[in-house]
Amino acid sequence: MTHQTTFNETIIALATPSGMGSIAVLRLSGENAIEIVNAHFKSKFASKDLTKVKSHTIHLGHILDGNRIIDEVLVSVFKNPNSYTGENVVEINCHGSIYIQQEILQLFLENGCRMATNGEYTLRAFTNGKLDLLQAEAVADLVASDSKASHQIALQQMRGGFSSEIENLREQLVNFASLIELELDFSEEDVEFADRTEFKRLVDKISHVLKRLIDSFAIGNVFKNGIPVAIVGEPNVGKSTLLNALLNEERAIVSDIAGTTRDAIEDEIAIDGVTFRFIDTAGIRETEDVVESIGIKKTYEKIDQAQLVIQIVSAENIAFNDEILKQVQNDVKSLKENYPTKKLLVVLNKIDLLDSEKLEKLIDQFENCIALSAKNNVGITELTTQLTDLVNIGALSNNQTIVSNSRHFEALTNALKSIKEVEKGMELNISSDLIAIDIRQALFHLGEITGAVTTDDLLGNIFANFCIGK
Numbered sequence: 001m002t003h004q005t006t007f008n009e010t011i012i013a014l015a016t017p018s019g020m021g022s023i024a025v026l027r028l029s030g031e032n033a034i035e036i037v038n039a040h041f042k043s044k045f046a047s048k049d050l051t052k053v054k055s056h057t058i059h060l061g062h063i064l065d066g067n068r069i070i071d072e073v074l075v076s077v078f079k080n081p082n083s084y085t086g087e088n089v090v091e092i093n094c095h096g097s098i099y100i101q102q103e104i105l106q107l108f109l110e111n112g113c114r115m116a117t118n119g120e121y122t123l124r125a126f127t128n129g130k131l132d133l134l135q136a137e138a139v140a141d142l143v144a145s146d147s148k149a150s151h152q153i154a155l156q157q158m159r160g161g162f163s164s165e166i167e168n169l170r171e172q173l174v175n176f177a178s179l180i181e182l183e184l185d186f187s188e189e190d191v192e193f194a195d196r197t198e199f200k201r202l203v204d205k206i207s208h209v210l211k212r213l214i215d216s217f218a219i220g221n222v223f224k225n226g227i228p229v230a231i232v233g234e235p236n237v238g239k240s241t242l243l244n245a246l247l248n249e250e251r252a253i254v255s256d257i258a259g260t261t262r263d264a265i266e267d268e269i270a271i272d273g274v275t276f277r278f279i280d281t282a283g284i285r286e287t288e289d290v291v292e293s294i295g296i297k298k299t300y301e302k303i304d305q306a307q308l309v310i311q312i313v314s315a316e317n318i319a320f321n322d323e324i325l326k327q328v329q330n331d332v333k334s335l336k337e338n339y340p341t342k343k344l345l346v347v348l349n350k351i352d353l354l355d356s357e358k359l360e361k362l363i364d365q366f367e368n369c370i371a372l373s374a375k376n377n378v379g380i381t382e383l384t385t386q387l388t389d390l391v392n393i394g395a396l397s398n399n400q401t402i403v404s405n406s407r408h409f410e411a412l413t414n415a416l417k418s419i420k421e422v423e424k425g426m427e428l429n430i431s432s433d434l435i436a437i438d439i440r441q442a443l444f445h446l447g448e449i450t451g452a453v454t455t456d457d458l459l460g461n462i463f464a465n466f467c468i469g470k
């Protein structure tokens, strides 16, 4: 576990992915990082000494194992405390060969370094006060971000988005806590050091900020993980073809035999910077077939997970058969009744098989539908436009802080609970010593968010999820 390690040890790891590239970067951090590299580095200026160079400079030379040249490299030097970790940091930019990477790594492991553990650079940055916990976690999110939305949320957070706000409020609350606790020491004298009106104002403000952040989680979580969209419909209506059209590639199996989509296939597509996670389902038609009925049960499970449901129907089938049309309208109605909170979109597929008159009549039969041909790629853009309109991405554009991490959500929720207790206590005029306890509790939860309060377990958990070298 990370916290068993001592920080004066110098660590090393690849900063670039393992494998061959044109250049690879090895990063060392710790008290002796510069000396360790200097002992195996030789520039053509014989007198060049890395321990004497300025911070944030880069140097060309060779990495040597004794007299043997391993590689020609560029070495960057960052001096404590001005580096990512706040320690002495050296980065070696070597040629991308896996052999060279391993040789250099081995050389330094035998000469004063040990391998970094997951997230140890960022953990050190946190411990050395370069980042707060929220920012450190945002680094991991940033590395993992794969859409404009998740990228923006992570970046905002890394730049200190809401940690500075929380830390500021926490500090003000600490002041009040100590004033109120001071009053307790003078309890016989009935003094009031803490201005109650001002205190009430602060508590209101904190509760307001917490509420806003808690509410943002609903959006944040969805943007980070993608918006789940279930594609539902009778067998053979073209669910897989539509999914393929959306993904623009042939992932799902397309066939003429009804009911071939047995398993739910999941895939992701970014539309306007938002990730949609499409879930192809086996449809909800009643059936005797055992394999298919398992699929139908899965369909309902998938709809449960989805935020948006696309009910896809074959325009051809319903245009020429009133019974099927009625059945489909019933399906739509029951989806609406069973899932009132989910957004539902009806897609009329295979419109290429109808004349325009029949099609218009059909469209009139549905409240909110999109007519398209998945096979011929007609109407797909209209569908994607509808999809982005249905989700509220406005919140992302105005640089608002969005909570996307469930650990933060939990701590914010707990902090709000304690703040509510403080508010209640003040309204009921309960004794200050009891209010002080609730304030301390709120302070604890606020501190959990920024890392002002941490436990080794918490840190271990967070950084264990980072990759090595980060």
Ligand SMILES: Nc1nc2c(c(=O)[nH]1)N(C=O)[C@@H](CNc1ccc(C(=O)N[C@@H](CCC(=O)O)C(=O)O)cc1)CN2
Pocket (backbone or CB within 6 Å): 078, 081, 082, 083, 084, 091, 130
């Ligand atoms: N080569 C390389 N690229 C990288 C990183 C790195 O460590 N090395 N980063 C790592 O993940 C990110 C950049 N983050 C960094 C953050 C702070 C400092 C730094 O030297 N900070 C000093 C000086 C600040 C200044 O001059 O403005 C400081 O904070 O005191 C360096 C990189 C992304 N790209």
Ligand SMILES: Nc1nc2c(ncn2[C@@H]2O[C@H](COP(=O)(O)OP(=O)(O)OP(=O)(O)O)[C@@H](O)[C@H]2O)c(=O)[nH]1
Pocket (backbone or CB within 6 Å): 233, 234, 235, 236, 237, 238, 239, 240, 241, 242, 253, 254, 255, 256, 257, 258, 259, 260, 261, 262, 281, 282, 283, 349, 350, 351, 352, 353, 372, 373, 374, 375, 376
């Ligand atoms: N004419 C026409 N045929 C289409 C269209 N979209 C899909 N099809 C055809 O309809 C048939 C069924 O398509 P699938 O995508 O496999 O349908 P599905 O709903 O996934 O089917 P199951 O796997 O049975 O659930 C295939 O032969 C497709 O080529 C369309 O827009 N127009």
